[in-house]
Amino acid sequence: MAEKLLDIQNLTKYFSTKKGLLHAVDNISFHIDKGETLGLVGESGCGKSTTGRLLIRLLEADRGQILYNGDDVLKYTSRQIKEARREMQIVFQDPYSSLNPRLTVFELIAEPLYVNRVYKTKSEKEARIKELMDTVGLAQRLITTYPHELDGGRRQRIGVARALALKPEFIVLDEPVSALDVCIQAQILNLLKNLQRELGLTYLFISHNLSVVKHVSDRIAVMYLGKIVEVADYKSIFVNPVHPYSQALLPRYRWPSWMVSGSGLFWKGISLVRSIRHRVAAFTDDAFTGRKSVLSRRRSCCRLAKTAMRPATLAINET
Numbered sequence: 037m038a039e040k041l042l043d044i045q046n047l048t049k050y051f052s053t054k055k056g057l058l059h060a061v062d063n064i065s066f067h068i069d070k071g072e073t074l075g076l077v078g079e080s081g082c083g084k085s086t087t088g089r090l091l092i093r094l095l096e097a098d099r100g101q102i103l104y105n106g107d108d109v110l111k112y113t114s115r116q117i118k119e120a121r122r123e124m125q126i127v128f129q130d131p132y133s134s135l136n137p138r139l140t141v142f143e144l145i146a147e148p149l150y151v152n153r154v155y156k157t158k159s160e161k162e163a164r165i166k167e168l169m170d171t172v173g174l175a176q177r178l179i180t181t182y183p184h185e186l187d188g189g190r191r192q193r194i195g196v197a198r199a200l201a202l203k204p205e206f207i208v209l210d211e212p213v214s215a216l217d218v219c220i221q222a223q224i225l226n227l228l229k230n231l232q233r234e235l236g237l238t239y240l241f242i243s244h245n246l247s248v249v250k251h252v253s254d255r256i257a258v259m260y261l262g263k264i265v266e267v268a269d270y271k272s273i274f275v276n277p278v279h280p281y282s283q284a285l286l287p288r289y290r291w292p293s294w295m296v297s298g299s300g301l302f303w304k305g306i307s308l309v310r311s312i313r314h315r316v317a318a319f320t321d322d323a324f325t326g327r328k329s330v331l332s333r334r335r336s337c338c339r340l341a342k343t344a345m346r347p348a349t350l351a352i353n354e355t
């Protein structure tokens with residue numbers, strides 16, 4: 037049986053707002069096993085980020101228990117919290133705003149090492165920074181560049197390197213790819229998966245993008261209005277969601293399992309035929325829609341231009 041890294045019981049966080057008390061996280065209980073990725077999904081404002089921040093004590097909980105390797109994180113002293121932060125890290129959603137624009141890549145990755153006074157000598161620190169850059173796939177030549185000179189994927193790699201700097205065991209990934217282009221998303225997701233395999237990391241992966249969560253998670257927790265309404269392995273959630281909110285969130289997957297793969301292939305086939313037809317239609321007159329092709333439109337433009345030119349030419353000749 038898998039060993040629990042985190043066991044969360046009745047975790048609660050309320051915010052005082054102008055409209056009254058907001059139940060951002062409302063009495064939730066779940067666990068995260070060592071080495072697994074638990075996906076946390078739900079619509080915007082349901083309390084996902086607040087949950088992530090509570091787990092690593094970036095926010096103070098109002099009530100509940102967070103057992104980390106059997107110890108209650110909520111009872112830690114400030115010194116114990118500082119030590120625990122080495123083992124529990126977070127990667128934020130927006131690599132554009134989460135990095136200090138005045139620091140170079142070297143300084144950004146060095147920051148957690150300096151703050152926590154991990155390495156004694158300068159050369160040890162430099163070696164660790166270079167090692168971290170290799171680990172996350174950042175070229176050494178980028179060491180003196182600033183975040184604004186880099187694309188979103190590279191900035192997020194800096195965020196991952198900063199999170200890894202203190203050799204953590206558990207990382208909260210708070211929408212780590214939502215601010216990135218689709219192809220860069222895939223690179224960062226693969227990086228995170230490889231790092232998990234190599235370093236034995238445990239992730240809480242927060243996202244509202246279901247296909248991303250499906251790609252990376254071992255189990256998925258569905259959150260709705262501050263409560264966790266369902267936790268199950270990813271196949272059960274996608275093929276046979278039990279809670280009505282999970283069903284609403286995953287409408288496409290309410291088909292029987294044997295139909296999911298079949299219908300997927302069918303729609304892929306249809307979209308392939310459509311894209312081929314559109315490409316062909318761009319160069320030939322489209323018999324289906326009656327639309328003129330690019331070539332036909334160009335020919336008629338030339339014809340129009342010639343007719344328009346004729347009287348003017350005649351007029352010049354006559355004078």
Ligand SMILES: Nc1ncnc2c1ncn2[C@@H]1O[C@H](COP(=O)(O)OP(=O)(O)OP(=O)(O)O)[C@@H](O)[C@H]1O
Pocket residue numbers: 051052053058060078079080081082083084085086087244
């Ligand atoms: N510091 C705060 N003060 C008051 N309300 C807050 C605070 N932080 C979050 N909230 C509110 O708590 C609720 C949950 O916010 P949270 O950021 O956890 O949601 P989320 O599911 O992560 O949403 P998103 O995907 O948009 O980030 C929201 O209604 C939010 O407005």
